[in-house]
Amino acid sequence: MATCGKRSRSIQPRHGESNRCERHEKTQKSNRKWEEMDHEILICIMKRYPWYEWHQSKNADFIICKSWLSAFLDVLFPPGDVLDLRILDDHQKFGCAESHYRGRYSPYAWKIRMFYRYLKLNLDRRPSNYYTKLILSECILHSQAYMDIAQRLPALKSFVSPVKMSSCHELFNSSMFAGSCSFVSSATLRHCQNLEVAHCPIDMSWDLAGWCKSLRDLTFVGMIGRGPGPGPFVQDSMAVVIAKSFPLLERLSFTSHVFTFAGMSMILDGHKNLSCLDMKHSICVAQDGIGRRSYRTSLDCQWPKDKITRVKAFLTCEGKNCPDCGHLYLSLPFWVNSHFHFDL
Known part of the structure; x- marks a missing residue:
């Protein structure tokens, strides 16, 4: 019985296809894997893009290899x-609409959690004694983060x-997030009892004094x-706390403050051994000048000389x-109340 067989044909590449294949092979040979790159080269590559653009997918594996992770962490920190956390304040560059910022499962909230993971x-x-200075970001991390950080920085x-500190729900609100400063300080400062230098909002004075x-x-x-009303920043009790606390204090600075003559006197009586008192952009006015709703008269600083x-x-x-x-003295209606703030 005779059988008929099919003729075998060799497939000829189309015009130009062989060149493309050769270029592809050369490209594959010239490409370098992440783990084969020098550490400095990896850092230069990662600095070209904001940190939050390296992970657009929530399901992406964020650890590609050890060398990649090491370089990425050196860019972030x-x-x-x-230990500077202010890189987290690039929230305005995240590229999400305002409505996408809100909510626990928003893209922004997810990136906050990813940042904390890094x-x-x-x-x-790092060794436990590696960091000696901590700079917080304006964006607030989740509730347990600050305590965890402070515990690991002895x-x-x-x-x-x-x-100003804001939560992810108030990125577009210029007002201060209610209670944020006291929350951060109470969660953090109790584990920072060896602090020698502090730069913080005035309402942290109670926690600083305690810890x-x-x-x-x-x-x-x-x-x-x-001022009129119990506003969060305008209480004479702050002056009392500052006067009675910090026995080793050598340098004291107040930026953009309004003092009563009595409040300033209490602080100076409590710290008679100061080597430096920095009062740039702050004023001290008589008691009868505080609480008046508005007037256009010159304010004379009355320091307790x-x-x-x-x-x-x-x-x-x-x-x-x-x-x-200088414009605060003459050009604007001036009053001191719980909503007044120097924007310098």
């Missing part, structure tokens, strides 16, 4: 004794907290004094002639 990995690879000597007895350099940002002379270095700005805060 550069080597050195300062932060924990970074702390895992060698912390310096602490910086921004004036941080070794402070030598203290900078407050916010407002202090006396007899007490200030004890300070070795007393630093002030040019007052009415200061380019940053």
Whole structure:
């Protein structure tokens, strides 16, 4: 019986296809894997894009290889004794609509959680005494994060907290997130009792006084004094706390504050051994000037000169002639209340 067989044909590549195949092979040979790249090259590549663009998918594996992770963590948290979280404040560049920022499962909230995951990995690879300074971001992490961070930084000597702190629900609200400063301080400062330097909002004074007895350099940002109503920043009790606390204090600074004469006197009486008192862009007014709703009259600073002379270095700005805060003396209706804030 005869059988018929099919003729075998060799498939000829189309015109130009062989060239494309050759180029593809050359490209594959020239491509380098992540783990084969030098650490510095990886860092240069990752710096070209914001950190949050490296993970657009919630299901993506965020650890490609050890060398990739090491370089990425060095971009987020550069080597050195300062743990700076302000890179998290790039929320305005996330590229999401305002409605997408809100909610626990929003893209923004997911990236906040991803950032904290990277932060924990970074702390895992460092010795416990590696960081001596912590700089918080304006964006607030979730509730347990600050306590976890502080517990893992036993060698912390310096602490910086921004004036304004916002949650992911208030990214487009200019007002301060209610209670954020007190929450951060109470969760963090109880584990930072060896602090020597602090730069923080004025309403952290209570927690600092309770936990941080070794402070030598203290900078407050916010407002202090006396106003109509119990506002969060304008209580004379703050002056009392500052006066009776921080026995080792050598340098005290207030930025953008309004003082009563009595409040300033109490603070100076409580710290008679200050080597430096920095009062740039702050004013001290008479008691009858506080609480008046509005007027367009010149304000005269009335510093307690007899007490200030004890300070070795007393630093002030040019007052009415200061380019940053001079307009507050004359040009605007001036009042001191719980909503007043120097925006310098």
